[in-house]
Amino acid sequence: MNVLVVHGPNLNLLGTREPDIYGHETLDDINTALATQADAANITLSSFQSNHEGALVDVIQQARTDGVDAIIINPAAYSHTSVAILDALKAFDGKVIEVHLSNIHTREPFRHHSYVSSRADGIVMGLGSQGYRLALSALITN
Numbered sequence: 001m002n003v004l005v006v007h008g009p010n011l012n013l014l015g016t017r018e019p020d021i022y023g024h025e026t027l028d029d030i031n032t033a034l035a036t037q038a039d040a041a042n043i044t045l046s047s048f049q050s051n052h053e054g055a056l057v058d059v060i061q062q063a064r065t066d067g068v069d070a071i072i073i074n075p076a077a078y079s080h081t082s083v084a085i086l087d088a089l090k091a092f093d094g095k096v097i098e099v100h101l102s103n104i105h106t107r108e109p110f111r112h113h114s115y116v117s118s119r120a121d122g123i124v125m126g127l128g129s130q131g132y133r134l135a136l137s138a139l140i141t142n
């Protein structure tokens, strides 16, 4: 299995960005833990972060021809605004798992709706960085 992990805007600041909400782990910590988990399960995993909507669309489009079987995505703020990311995911045939570190439903009303959720096969939220590892576990066991 080939898994792509996509991180949206401002997630490069994890560890120092609002740690009371997003925790103290850095994006590198998260990606390293996922890589270890993937290795142990003989899975190919790559991670990508961008602050730019078009770059996120490009990497999702690329996944269609790169033999990616599943995408784990935290679209971050673009969850709440991006029809373009939703459409790119709709053009991808594999599994999609949406991850949020925080529970978006207990936060400001503008965070309650995610465009991506209508395409997600599963959603993990509110469990911090562990959510990414749970998403990968779900892909491994299913």
Ligand code: DQA
Pocket (backbone or CB within 6 Å): 009, 010, 011, 074, 075, 076, 077, 078, 079, 099, 100, 101, 102, 103, 104, 111
């Ligand atoms: C987030 C929640 C979003 O509302 C926010 O814009 C983020 C991170 C999360 O992981 O909890 O950047 O996706």
